[in-house]
Amino acid sequence: MRIGIIGAGQLGQMLGFAAGKLGFEVRFVDPSSKPPASVCGKVIQSPFDDPVALIALAETCDVITYEFENVPVAALQHIDGLAPIYPPAEALSFSQDRLTEKQLLESLGIPLPAFHAINSRADLDIAARELGLPMVIKTRRLGYDGKGQFVVKNNDDFDIAWESLGDKPLIAEQWVAFDYEISCIGVRSVSGEIAIYPISRNVHVDGILRTSRSPLAEERLSETASGYVHQLLDHLNYVGVLALELFVINDQLLANEFAPRVHNSGHWTIEGSATSQFENHLRAILDMPLGSTASRGHAGMVNLIGDIPDAIRTQTPGVLHDYGKSPRPGRKLGHFTVIADTAAECDELVDKIDKSVNQST
Numbered sequence: 001m002r003i004g005i006i007g008a009g010q011l012g013q014m015l016g017f018a019a020g021k022l023g024f025e026v027r028f029v030d031p032s033s034k035p036p037a038s039v040c041g042k043v044i045q046s047p048f049d050d051p052v053a054l055i056a057l058a059e060t061c062d063v064i065t066y067e068f069e070n071v072p073v074a075a076l077q078h079i080d081g082l083a084p085i086y087p088p089a090e091a092l093s094f095s096q097d098r099l100t101e102k103q104l105l106e107s108l109g110i111p112l113p114a115f116h117a118i119n120s121r122a123d124l125d126i127a128a129r130e131l132g133l134p135m136v137i138k139t140r141r142l143g144y145d146g147k148g149q150f151v152v153k154n155n156d157d158f159d160i161a162w163e164s165l166g167d168k169p170l171i172a173e174q175w176v177a178f179d180y181e182i183s184c185i186g187v188r189s190v191s192g193e194i195a196i197y198p199i200s201r202n203v204h205v206d207g208i209l210r211t212s213r214s215p216l217a218e219e220r221l222s223e224t225a226s227g228y229v230h231q232l233l234d235h236l237n238y239v240g241v242l243a244l245e246l247f248v249i250n251d252q253l254l255a256n257e258f259a260p261r262v263h264n265s266g267h268w269t270i271e272g273s274a275t276s277q278f279e280n281h282l283r284a285i286l287d288m289p290l291g292s293t294a295s296r297g298h299a300g301m302v303n304l305i306g307d308i309p310d311a312i313r314t315q316t317p318g319v320l321h322d323y324g325k326s327p328r329p330g331r332k333l334g335h336f337t338v339i340a341d342t343a344a345e346c347d348e349l350v351d352k353i354d355k356s357v358n359q360s361t
C-alpha cells in the first residue's frame with residue numbers, strides 16, 4: 001500500500017512516520033528541494049498544482065491526501081478518478097474561503113463571531129456599524145498563522161487596513177475578547193466511523209500557535225465542541241482528520257475556523273494519545289478501523305519557532321521533534337512534547353519549556 005501526499009513539510013513528515021509504523025509506503029509532491037518529509041519517502045519535486053506531477057503521484061499511489069489546505073481545488077480535478085482523494089475536495093474548498101467557511105458553520109447552527117463580507121471601502125464602514133470596533137479584517141483566501149489580518153481599532157485604521165489588504169476579497173469579523181482558545185480534532189473513516197480527541201487549549205503568539213495542552217477539565221465545553229466536529233464531519237461526508245478551532249468566552253464557544261487536515265494543535269497526540277492524529281488520518285483514508293483517541297496522561301506541546309536551542313536537545317522529561325528545517329524567524333522548526341500525571345505538572349513543564357525556548361520570539 002502506498003499513500004500519496006501533496007506537500008512534504010512537517011505534517012507530511014509526521015504522516016510519513018505514522019505510515020512507516022503501519023507498514024505503508026509514502027510518496028510526496030512538493031516544490032522544495034529537500035523538504036522535511038523527504039526522510040520518509042520519494043518526493044516528486046514540482047509545484048503543488050503541476051498536473052504532470054499530480055498524475056504521476058496518483059498513478060503510483062493507492063490513495064491521495066494532502067498536508068495543507070491551500071492545495072488548489074482545480075489541481076485535484078486533474079487526478080479525479082485516478083485514485084481516491086481524501087479529505088474530499090468540497091471540504092477543502094469551504095476551508096479555503098473564510099466567507100463560505102463561516103456560512104457553512106452558520107448553516108449548521110455552530111455559533112461563531114459575527115462577520116461581514118467586504119467588497120469595497122464602503123463595506124468597511126457598514127461592517128464597523130454592524131460589528132462594532134475593534135473588528136478584524138482578514139483576507140478570504142490564503143491567510144494562515146495570522147497573516148493577511150488587520151485589527152481595526154479606530155476610525156484612523158480604516159484607510160490603512162484598506163490600503164494594505166483592499167486589493168483582495170476580504171471579510172470583517174467581530175473582535176472576540178476571548179478567555180482562551182481551544183481546538184477539537186475529529187476523524188471520520190471512509191465507512192463513516194467517527195472518533196474525536198479530547199479538546200486542547202491553545203496559546204497563539206502573533207497569530208502562530210505557541211503551546212497546546214490536553215485534556216481540559218471543562219467537560220461541557222469538550223462535549224459541545226465534539227458535537228460541532230461530529231456535525232461537520234457528517235455533513236461534509238468527510239474522510240480523514242479535521243480540526244476545528246474555537247474561542248472560549250464566558251464559558252461559551254464561538255467557532256473560528258476549521259482545517260481539513262492533521263493539525264499543529266494535535267501534535268501532542270503522538271505521545272499523548274493511544275493513537276496519534278497522524279495514524280488515525282491514515283486509518284481513516286484507508287478505511288481501516290480507527291484507533292482509540294483516549295489520552296495517555298496530561299500532554300503539553302511547545303512549538304519551537306525560529307530556532308531550536310541546544311538546551312532543548314537534552315531536556316528531560318519530554319520528546320523533541322526536530323523537522324530538519326533551516327532556522328528562520330517565525331518558522332516552525334520543531335516541537336517538544338511532555339506527558340505528566342496531572343494538569344498542574346503539565347502546565348508547569350510547558351510554561352518552563354516555553355519560557356526557555358521562545359524568549360526572543
Ligand code: AMP
Nearest residue numbers: 113136144145146173174175176204207
Ligand atoms: P486565524 O488565522 O483566523 O486562525 O487567526 C489567528 C489568530 O488570531 C487566532 O488564533 C486568534 O488568536 C486571533 N484571532 C483571529 N480572529 C480573531 C477574532 N475575531 N477575535 C479575536 N482574535 C482573533
